[in-house]
Amino acid sequence: MNFLDLIWLIPLFPVVGFLVNGLIGKRLPKSVVGIIGAGAVLVSFIFSAGAVLQLAQLPAEERSHTVRLYQWFDAGAAQTLGGQMARFQVDFGFLLDPLSSVMILVVTGIGFLIHVYSTGYMHEEDGFYRFFAYLNLFMFSMLTLVLGSNYLMMFIGWEGVGLCSYLLIGYYFHKKSAGDAAKKAFVVNRVGDWGLSIGIMLIFVSFGTIEFTAVGEAVREGLAAGSFSVSDPLFIGIALALFVGATGKSAQLPLYVWLPDAMEGPTPVSALIHAATMVTAGVYMVARSNFIFQMAPEAMAVVAVIGALTALFAASIGLVQNDIKRVLAYSTVSQLGYMFLALGVGAFAAGVFHLMTHAFFKALLFLGSGSVIHAMHHEQDMRKMGALKNKIPITFKTMAIGTLAIAGIPGLAGFFSKDEILWKAFSNPQGHVILWLLGVVVAGMTAFYMFRLLFMTFYGESRVDHHVEHHIHESPKSMTIPLMVLAAGSVVSGYLGIPLWLGGTNAFEHWLEPVFEPLPITQAAIVEHSHAFEAGMAALSVMVALAGIYLAYRKYYKTSYRAETEVASYGAAYPVLQNKYYVDELYDGLFVNRVKDAGVGLWKFDAKLVDGAVNGSASLTVTGANGSNWWDRWIVDGIVRFIGGFIKTASWPIRLIETGYTQNYALVMVLGVLIIIGYALWGGQ
């Protein structure tokens, strides 16, 4: 089978699952709904794997396969900035190249595991079929996003995942907080999507096409012909507009606020959408547009700085959060910051590498936390956990692996990808030692808060409610098996990209090279460093991570957790961190309440001015009608009544002879006849 030409089927299988579960799922047993939902994704995964294997067999420079299903639309000619006319044509096409092949494998592979997990986790929930229908719709959107061959196809998926994110965050829609979180996610993402759509329009007016490959070629040709130059404001504008879209979807400063609240959704949703796949769409998009970003070093610097700052900012909030899912949410924001840091310093492959490894261990950690929450009967507060290590051993072991992986302990996936990013932040021409330093600090904080989570949840004294304590139980196999598979992935996925200094070949970077081929731009020469130096840097970051772990060990393992000591140890910083730097309050004050005020203002305008005008014209009509009524009653009716009354009065003598008795009339008739006869007989003389 030629899977390469069948890649358009990959997003289509989940649509079938969505339609079946969405339309008739209510009447199907839960087991069938689960099989349809997970099965559709499994088929997609098989087709993805087949297509990627066949792609890998092609020579490196031919690894770009486009399938055009049909022309979606042809909106006619428009003038581009270069002065030529270009037709705005969009194909409904799919593109498989090394980058999208990484993405579809991550999306379908981890997506399938999370679907399986959901059949166990969501089993007691109402609307089981609805959950799977949304999940499959999400898979379709995400696969369209990463497989689309042009910016508009990507935009369909981009909006589709946003919709599914909204639907799934608000899955428990009877809870007000869930509904509010869903709205927040949707509205904040609108801000980002505005930037992305501006970026896409700018791309069309600049290059006359929105096909990824054609735009890439146009940039290269323009650069060769001298019509484009590096740092052109146009490229900076496009890159920044696209990056605004990425900050929305991938939860970067200043639009990250929706992601922690998105934890209101069911935990598998947090794992799938808000950790492993959807939030990495911004990373994918920037990596996909690398030829534009390479032309705009200033925009790259913005990406790197925003990424590093987001990583630090979110990690610092994560230090003191008590909700197990919120810790992971801030960790996700922080790790996404790492990916953008990598993209910003030009290490696109390192960013995508971290995207992939992060998908494994963060999905594992979220699913593990879901397993904890499941065991604890929907308790998410770590202050009410502790000593769960032996009660839910599989969950504990897998989560421990995930925690080691994200902390960057050598031998696990997180070490390889994180170290690659830190090294590139330091050594790349666009990198800077401050960016590297921020990254190292964040690595230490990450290790600290993740081990804090692990110790608070699984070690120490039990702070569990007595009612709950008796019922703590390990999750069913449908949940633990995905955990174990992901735990294995969190270890081995890093070995796809063993760096050169460890004697590896950096295979992952080689695989992505055709997509991230550098433009022929003269740059500052890459400073050569010895492998020993690189190994030393790696050792340094591992030391920092170990220091973080040791600190967490001291604070949360040696001495059992007590809220007062924790609060005291942060001093004045604690309320600031606990309240997330008051950013939500700031946004409420700056935007949300201003919009509400504007709404109230408009309402008042409506109530006073618009309604006043309507009511005024109504009362004017009533007054006029009253005058008209008076005229009608007294003048018009008066004349009519007067005439009637006059005739009635004047006619009374005539009325007297009209008795109504037939015989009277007959008598008069007979008399009349007699008179006529009499006249005829005797009147003639």
Add this chain to the structure above:
Amino acid sequence: MVATHHYLFLAAALFTIGVIGVLTRRNIMIVLMSIELMMNAVNINLIAFSNHLQQVNGQIFAIFVITVAAAEAAVGLGIVIAMFKNKETMNINEIDLMKW
């Protein structure tokens, strides 16, 4: 020998009885019967003159009058029944709808 003028006297007498009946009786059925009497007086006149003038026209006329009288009786009785249903009376004095 019965001469033509005898018939005319009989008819005049019958007609006069009919007119008086129409004008004086209060029962609407009697009034209708009186009208029939007047029409039959006219029929006698028609037959008498037909015989006197030795022409058949008068007899044909008489048959016409009888036919029309049958129809008139049907219509008249229908009106009487409808009236009785509404007013529950046969007294013509109580039927004064033709007043203003």
